[in-house]
Each structure stands twice: as C-alpha cells, then as structure tokens.
Amino acid sequence: xxxxxxxxxxxxxxxxxxxxxxxxxxxxxxxxxxxxxxxxxxxxxxxxxxxxxxxxxxxxxxxxxxxxxxxxxxxxxxxxxxxxxxxxxxxxxxxxxxxxxxxxxxxxxxxxxxxxxxxxxxxxxxxxxxxxxxxxxxxxxxxxxxxxxxxxxx
Ligand code: FES
Numbered sequence: 001x002x003x004x005x006x007x008x009x010x011x012x013x014x015x016x017x018x019x020x021x022x023x024x025x026x027x028x029x030x031x032x033x034x035x036x037x038x039x040x041x042x043x044x045x046x047x048x049x050x051x052x053x054x055x056x057x058x059x060x061x062x063x064x065x066x067x068x069x070x071x072x073x074x075x076x077x078x079x080x081x082x083x084x085x086x087x088x089x090x091x092x093x094x095x096x097x098x099x100x101x102x103x104x105x106x107x108x109x110x111x112x113x114x115x116x117x118x119x120x121x122x123x124x125x126x127x128x129x130x131x132x133x134x135x136x137x138x139x140x141x142x143x144x145x146x147x148x149x150x151x152x153x154x
Contacts, residue, residue, distance in 0.1 A: 010047040013038075020056040027056070033069055035059050035076060051084035058085045066104055067097055107134050 008015075017024045030036045031046075036055050038046040055076070062072045075093050079085060085093070114130040124132040 009050055010039075011050065011052065013046050013048070016048050016052055016056065020053055020060070022056050022060060030056065030059060033073060035069070035073055054084045058090065061090075062093075062097075065097075065101060067100070071097075071100075110134065 011019070013024050013027055016022075016027055020027075022030070027036065031038060036048065036052045036059075038048045038052075041047055058076070059069075059072055062075075063069070076085070079089060111130055111134060118129060118131050121129075123129055126133045
C-alpha cells in the first residue's frame with residue numbers, strides 16, 4: 001500500500017483510492033452519499049483532506065460486516081460537526097451495531113440450516129420457506145413446501 005508523506009495534507013482521488021484500497025468509483029459513490037467530502041481545485045479536480053482516509057476505512061469496515069450505507073451515514077452524521085471517527089467512536093458505534101449484527105448472524109444461520117430443504121423445492125412459500133420469508137416463525141419450525149396446521153396440546 002503506497003504511503004502518503006505527512007507533509008501532504010490533501011489527496012487526489014487516485015491517492016485516496018491507492019491508499020484506502022477503495023476503487024475510484026466507490027469513492028465517488030461514497031461522496032455522492034455524503035460519506036466523504038472533497039473540495040474542487042480551480043481545474044475542477046477533487047481534493048480530499050487526509051482524514052478522508054480514516055472515514056473511508058470506517059465506511060469499508062462497517063460495510064464489510066454488513067452495515068447498510070444509510071446506517072453508516074447516520075452514524076457519521078451524529079459525530080460533532082461530522083468529524084472523522086476516532087477509535088472511541090468506532091468502539092461505541094460497533095457496540096451499538098452488535099445487536100443488529102447478532103440478528104443477522106442468527107438469520108444467516110437459519111438460512112444455512114434450512115437451505116438444504118429449499119434446494120430442488122422451488123416453492124418459495126411465504127408461509128414456510130426461509131428464503132422467501134426469513135423472519136417467519138413457521139420458517140424456523142417447519143420445512144418443506146406445505147404448512148400443516150399445528151395441533152393445540154393443552
Ligand atoms: S423453496 Fe424454500 S421451502 Fe421450498
């Protein structure tokens with residue numbers, strides 16, 4: 001990964017891309033979503049402050065664990081004056097996202113465990129299929145294309 005000398009306070013989009021590992025198109029996308037900002041030179045070229053590196057790292061780390069961009073943007077917007085997240089900010093935000101991540105892990109585990117039932121089935125039943133209705137409680141208890149009425153035992 002190329003190093004950027006400390007004396008350089010602004011980065012071109014190419015430098016930011018090379019240093020962060022994010023594609024130029026991704027950086028433009030992040031900017032269009034308000035996750036990073038740049039100023040324009042007189043030649044209409046983008047220049048990013050050095051702290052854009054940390055913001056991009058923050059965004060990519062959050063994306064890697066499945067946090068939606070809208071949630072990331074909201075988190076960044078909560079920081080005072082939308083400053084760059086610090087280590088403490090990341091710790092606080094990642095803790096706040098833990099519940100959401102746990103729910104996703106549970107859902108993915110359920111999908112993994114029931115995928116075998118879906119292979120070759122193709123019903124995509126809203127009542128029984130965990131692929132088409134992953135949060136349905138019946139999807140957790142039953143498999144197959146048919147939902148049989150449960151007998152009450154009281
Ligand atoms: S396709 Fe998932 S249960 Fe039929």
